[in-house]
Amino acid sequence: xxRKIIGIVxxxxxxxxxxxxxxxxxxxxxxxxxxxxxxxxxxxNGTLVSNGLSKATYRKIGLENAKVYTIVAGV
Amino acid sequence: xxxxxxIFIVLVNLCIGALGFADTTTTQGTGTFDVQxxxxxxxxxxxxxLYSSNIPFTSMDSTKTWVYxxxxxxxxxxxxxxxxxxxxxxVTWYLKISAQANPPFTLDKIFYYFGQPWNRTTxxxxxxxxARPASWxxxxxxxxxxxxAGNNDKINTPYGTLCSFSFAVNxxxxxxxxxxxxxxxxxxxxxx
Numbered sequence: 061x062x063r064k065i066i067g068i069v070x071x072x073x074x075x076x077x078x079x080x081x082x083x084x085x086x087x088x089x090x091x092x093x094x095x096x097x098x099x100x101x102x103x104x105n106g107t108l109v110s111n112g113l114s115k116a117t118y119r120k121i122g123l124e125n126a127k128v129y130t131i132v133a134g135v
Numbered sequence: 136x137x138x139x140x141x142i143f144i145v146l147v148n149l150c151i152g153a154l155g156f157a158d159t160t161t162t163q164g165t166g167t168f169d170v171q172x173x174x175x176x177x178x179x180x181x182x183x184x185l186y187s188s189n190i191p192f193t194s195m196d197s198t199k200t201w202v203y204x205x206x207x208x209x210x211x212x213x214x215x216x217x218x219x220x221x222x223x224x225x226v227t228w229y230l231k232i233s234a235q236a237n238p239p240f241t242l243d244k245i246f247y248y249f250g251q252p253w254n255r256t257t258x259x260x261x262x263x264x265x266a267r268p269a270s271w272x273x274x275x276x277x278x279x280x281x282x283x284a285g286n287n288d289k290i291n292t293p294y295g296t297l298c299s300f301s302f303a304v305n306x307x308x309x310x311x312x313x314x315x316x317x318x319x320x321x322x323x324x325x326x327x
Contacts, residue, residue, distance in 0.1 A: 065242045084324035085232075090316055091245060093192040093304050097311040101297055 173292055174224055176323040179217040184299065190319075195306040202304050214299035219255070220323050221295035222288070230298055231322040234274035236277050240315035246271045248301040249281050249318075254317040255294035262287045263296070271303065278322055 178187035185206060195202045204215045222228050232249075236242045250269040252261040262285030288296050302319075309315065 068140075084322045085174060086323075087176050087178065087188075087218065087321045089186070089188055089190050089319045089321075091190045091218070091302060091319060093195060093240070093306070093309075093315040093317075095197045095309045095313065095315075096194040119327065120306045122245050 150226050158163070170223065172224060173221050174228070174323070174325075175219075175221045176321060177219045177221070177295075179219045179297055179325055183213045184215075184217040185213060190215050190302055192306075195304060195307055195309070197306045197311065200305050201309050202306050204302055207301070209291050210298065211238075213301075217297055217299040218321055218323075219295040219297055220284075220288070220290060221285070222323075223292045224288045224325065225289050226325055227289060228284045228323060228325050229280045229327050231278040231324065232274065232281050232319065233276060233278040233322070234317055234319045235276070236317045237315070239313070240309075242274055242276060242317070244305050244309070244315075245274055245317055246270075246303045246305070247274055248303075252282060252288075252296045252298040254287055254291055254295075254296050256291045257287050259287075261285060261296045274317075274319060280327060284326075 180187055186204065191205045192202060193205055203209070207215065210279060218230075220230060222227065232247070234242055234245065236245065248269070248271050249265070251265060252263065253259075254261040261282075263284050264285065266280045266282065282298060284296070
C-alpha cells in the first residue's frame, strides 16, 4: 500500500515537473497627473480672464498693451 | 616467399599515402540542442516612445476635457509607452491590461489608445487581432484581453512583438495642487 502511495506521489511529481505552467508575466506603469491652478481675474473693464493666456489672446479680448487695469476679483 | 607480397602491399600503400590518396576517416557525433523557453514582457523605448514605468501628466489645464501626457500632442506619431512581447512557446498568447486609480482619481478620467502591434522580427504589422478596434477607451478595472497573438507572434524571437500605448486624461473637475495617480498593469499570458 505504501509503495502504491509513493508511486502515485512520484507519478504526479514527475508529471507536474514536465508540464509547463506558464504563469503570466506582468509590468506596470504609473500615471502621475497634476492639475495646475487656474485663476480667473475680473478686470475693471468687466473682462474675465484666466492666467496662462498668450499676449495675443489678452489683446483679442480687449485688453490693451501698456494700459493699467485693476483686478477687481480673483477666483 | 610469403613475406615478399606482404612487403609489396605495404610499399604500395605507403606510395598511395604519399601521393595523397590516404584513407579518409570519418568520425560521427550527435549534437543535442535545447532552446530555452522565452516568454517575457519588457518596456521598449526609443525616440518615439517617451515613457515606460512612469507616464507624467504635469500641469494639466482643468479647463480642458482632453489632455495628453507631457511632450505629446495629437497625431504626433509617438507613443507614451511600448512593450515588447517575446515568446518562443509556439502557442497563442494574450496581452491584457487593467488599471487601478488611486482616489480621488477615478478610471473614468483616463483613456488609452492601442493600435495594431508591430512584429519586430518579421518587420511587418503583427498578424494577431485586437480585441476591439483601435480607438480610445477607458482603462478597465479588471485584467482584460486587448490583443490575441497571431501565427507569427507565437514564435517571435529574437525581437518580439511591439505593442504601443498612448494615454489621455480628462482633467475637468479635478482640483488643483493635488497629485493624482493611477497604476496600469500589463499582463502577458497564455491563458485567455
